[in-house]
Amino acid sequence: MSASVLFERRGNLALVTVNNPPVNALGQSVREGLLEAFRAAEADAQVEAVVLLCTGSTFMAGADIKEFGKPPQAPSLPEVVNAIEACAKPSVAVIHGSALGGGLEVALACHYRIARNDARVGLPEVKLGLLPGAGGTQRLPRLAGVAKALEMIVGGAPISATEAQRHGILDELFDGDLLAAGSAFAQRLLAEGRGVRRSGEQPVADAGEAAALLDAKRAEIHQRMPGLFSPLRCVAALEAAVQLPLAEGLERERELFRECLASPQRAALVHAFFAERQAGKVVGLAADTPTRAIASAAVIGGGTMGVGIALCFANAGIPVKLLEIDQTALERALQRARDTYAASVKRGSLSEADMARRLALLDGVTDYAALAEADVVVEAVFENLEVKRQVFERLDAVCKPGAILASNTSSLDLDAIAAFTARPQDVVGLHFFSPANVMRLLEVVRGAQTSDTVLATAMALGKRLKKVAVVVGVCDGFVGNRMVFQYGRESEFLLEEGATPEQVDGALRAFGMAMGPCAMRDLSGLDIGLAIRNRQRQSLPPQFPLPRVLDKLCEAGLLGQKSGAGFYRYPEGSRTPQPNPALAPLLEAASRERGIARRSLDDRYIVERCLFALVNEGAKILEEGIAQRASDIDLIYLNGYGFPAHRGGPMFHADQLGLDKVLARIREFHAEHGAWWQPAPLLERLAAEGRQFSDWEAGQ
Numbered sequence: 001m002s003a004s005v006l007f008e009r010r011g012n013l014a015l016v017t018v019n020n021p022p023v024n025a026l027g028q029s030v031r032e033g034l035l036e037a038f039r040a041a042e043a044d045a046q047v048e049a050v051v052l053l054c055t056g057s058t059f060m061a062g063a064d065i066k067e068f069g070k071p072p073q074a075p076s077l078p079e080v081v082n083a084i085e086a087c088a089k090p091s092v093a094v095i096h097g098s099a100l101g102g103g104l105e106v107a108l109a110c111h112y113r114i115a116r117n118d119a120r121v122g123l124p125e126v127k128l129g130l131l132p133g134a135g136g137t138q139r140l141p142r143l144a145g146v147a148k149a150l151e152m153i154v155g156g157a158p159i160s161a162t163e164a165q166r167h168g169i170l171d172e173l174f175d176g177d178l179l180a181a182g183s184a185f186a187q188r189l190l191a192e193g194r195g196v197r198r199s200g201e202q203p204v205a206d207a208g209e210a211a212a213l214l215d216a217k218r219a220e221i222h223q224r225m226p227g228l229f230s231p232l233r234c235v236a237a238l239e240a241a242v243q244l245p246l247a248e249g250l251e252r253e254r255e256l257f258r259e260c261l262a263s264p265q266r267a268a269l270v271h272a273f274f275a276e277r278q279a280g281k282v283v284g285l286a287a288d289t290p291t292r293a294i295a296s297a298a299v300i301g302g303g304t305m306g307v308g309i310a311l312c313f314a315n316a317g318i319p320v321k322l323l324e325i326d327q328t329a330l331e332r333a334l335q336r337a338r339d340t341y342a343a344s345v346k347r348g349s350l351s352e353a354d355m356a357r358r359l360a361l362l363d364g365v366t367d368y369a370a371l372a373e374a375d376v377v378v379e380a381v382f383e384n385l386e387v388k389r390q391v392f393e394r395l396d397a398v399c400k401p402g403a404i405l406a407s408n409t410s411s412l413d414l415d416a417i418a419a420f421t422a423r424p425q426d427v428v429g430l431h432f433f434s435p436a437n438v439m440r441l442l443e444v445v446r447g448a449q450t451s452d453t454v455l456a457t458a459m460a461l462g463k464r465l466k467k468v469a470v471v472v473g474v475c476d477g478f479v480g481n482r483m484v485f486q487y488g489r490e491s492e493f494l495l496e497e498g499a500t501p502e503q504v505d506g507a508l509r510a511f512g513m514a515m516g517p518c519a520m521r522d523l524s525g526l527d528i529g530l531a532i533r534n535r536q537r538q539s540l541p542p543q544f545p546l547p548r549v550l551d552k553l554c555e556a557g558l559l560g561q562k563s564g565a566g567f568y569r570y571p572e573g574s575r576t577p578q579p580n581p582a583l584a585p586l587l588e589a590a591s592r593e594r595g596i597a598r599r600s601l602d603d604r605y606i607v608e609r610c611l612f613a614l615v616n617e618g619a620k621i622l623e624e625g626i627a628q629r630a631s632d633i634d635l636i637y638l639n640g641y642g643f644p645a646h647r648g649g650p651m652f653h654a655d656q657l658g659l660d661k662v663l664a665r666i667r668e669f670h671a672e673h674g675a676w677w678q679p680a681p682l683l684e685r686l687a688a689e690g691r692q693f694s695d696w697e698a699g700q
């Protein structure tokens with residue numbers, strides 16, 4: 001029998017235990033082991049029922065994602081699942097932790113399912129660009145109805161054991177020992193004469209309403225997830241469950257699953273899944289590096305960013321002091337915090353009780369002495385080195401030894417900030433993205449002297465705050481903003497060359513970006529960065545010109561949403577962009593000033609100019625070691641900049657296109673537009689060697 005699946009007969013029960021750390025994924029050896037174990041149970045005359053359970057922290061978390069894209073190895077999961085359901089002796093799945101994807105499909109094939117109270121079950125395949133391919137789309141609607149199955153399979157979010165029981169997915173919940181609960185349940189089944197009960201043989205309960213439900217879901221997908229490959233196929237598979245007998249429905253599911261498996265979106269989403277796990281592995285940091293306990297926090301500065309950061313701590317159950325310079329500013333900051341929570345309560349995403357609990361963790365202060373005992377302090381004050389100096393000198397004076405002193409700076413030199421203290425080893429960057437309580441990305445900036453312990457603690461803290469924490473090195477703008485500067489600049493050049501904001505935004509949205517760069521500029525304010533642009537204009541050599549279009553708009557008082565108009569108009573406080581008729585003469589003037597004859601540009605050209613600017617800068621960032629690996633850059637773009645997950649991130653996208661092709665276009669842009677487009681040496685090297693960004697690790 002396979003080493004990953006243990007079979008034991010105890011009295012009249014067969015105990016089948018899956019043991020494949022860390023998450024009992026259904027790799028080849030587990031599939032084979034399950035098949036053999038159920039055969040053995042069937043063949044053993046003394047076995048009257050089968051109890052299936054898992055070791056470790058969780059039930060099976062699904063198919064082994066690492067096997068996707070490789071040649072299939074028998075037995076397939078559908079084969080295993082069908083054999084489990086066909087078994088002539090009743091079986092019970094005993095679920096703890098998470099039963100996800102193929103894991104839940106195995107459980108659905110068992111004749112009964114019980115779960116520990118704190119378990120979760122779900123079919124998250126859609127998040128990997130797939131659909132449940134081992135009977136999930138056929139068996140779940142038979143147990144829970146089409147409405148619930150659509151929600152779980154197209155949405156992909158797991159549900160609690162209690163909810164699953166309410167919808168007929170689970171039979172019973174228990175607390176305590178898995179084996180004891182499973183054995184007792186099986187004995188009860190036998191005593192009560194309840195035998196085999198196959199999910200696949202049950203009718204779909206709400207089949208009569210299915211057509212309307214399926215149509216409504218298709219309409220919702222067209223509206224909310226245009227361009228995604230797998231959600232519509234999930235619906236098609238559920239339609240098959242309603243219209244076809246089980247065997248044919250399973251066949252149809254298989255076909256649709258294979259289509260998804262072969263799609264580039266699946267590859268991109270799986271890349272994103274592993275990128276997130278990989279980011280936690282920090283180069284040069286041992287996995288067992290000790291971390292410091294974080295029981296309390298403080299945030300300096302009660303602006304939008306500071307308040308958002310303070311809410312992150314409160315949301316994670318960590319008491320946090322919020323420091324402002326005086327009582328008036330403090331009251332304004334605390335009101336902002338209360339308003340943010342109140343809006344969540346109004347939306348229904350937070351209960352009154354949770355709001356009260358979180359607000360109780362937030363303590364407004366105006367005196368630095370109140371920060372003396374904080375385990376971590378995050379500074380979120382004005383982006384000016386002199387202001388930072390004053391803050392860090394005071395922190396150095398009042399904070400206890402061992403406190404982590406973090407800066408939320410988005411552009412200043414972290415090493416210079418660390419040098420304002422006598423403990424640079426305790427200084428780290430925690431670069432949150434606005435709104436900090438919503439955005440998942442956290443750039444963890446490793447300064448030249450940041451200690452391993454402080455870095456490991458910052459990464460662990462990121463996880464606790466439910467952030468995607470990515471380590472970056474010190475440079476202007478770190479990874480995300482340094483790259484987005486290139487992207488923004490190209491989008492503005494395109495406006496000066498002949499494109500309209502509608503065209504630039506439309507082309508990038510059609511590619512999948514959550515928002516176009518012009519609408520994004522309007523949201524953040526066109527005057528943001530004005531001073532930086534003026535500084536850059538003076539310091540950059542003449543071969544690196546900057547676009548003028550933003551300045552033209554600012555001069556005309558078009559500052560974006562806050563002034564009612566920018567690239568677009570926002571009449572009467574509306575947030576929906578509408579065409580701005582005042583824009584055309586300003587764009588024409590900007591083109592004239594740069595001596596450019598406006599021309600028509602196609603969407604593909606627009607997308608390539610903006611995206612390849614990201615890729616070229618990303619390659620420089622990689623070679624400089626500012627990012628540890630290409631997938632970290634992708635993660636930053638997926639979680640902080642609205643890059644579409646089904647494209648995998650800018651570096652993965654470039655790998656998919658082929659670096660030789662990307663380089664060829666960059667060379668053309670270089671010839672056409674000059675120095676900004678100088679190809680990155682790493683890109684040239686990898687393209688010449690036929691390699692990809694994903695092959696490249698720092699130091700190679």
Ligand code: 3H9
Pocket residue numbers: 022023025058061062063064065066077078098100101102103105124125128130131132133134136274277278
């Ligand atoms: C599927 O089932 C298709 C079928 O319908 C049809 C087939 C025909 N495979 O997340 P963590 C690794 S599609 C391989 O940090 P947590 C992960 O990479 C699948 N490896 O832990 C990491 O490795 P490392 C549908 C996997 O406690 C380690 O396990 N299922 C898999 O924060 C720990 O992971 C899903 O989409 C896997 N399936 O969260 C569920 N899962 O240590 C995906 C994890 O080397 N998994 N690993 O970096 C999860 O959502 C979370 O891992 C889970 C645990 C909630 C289970």
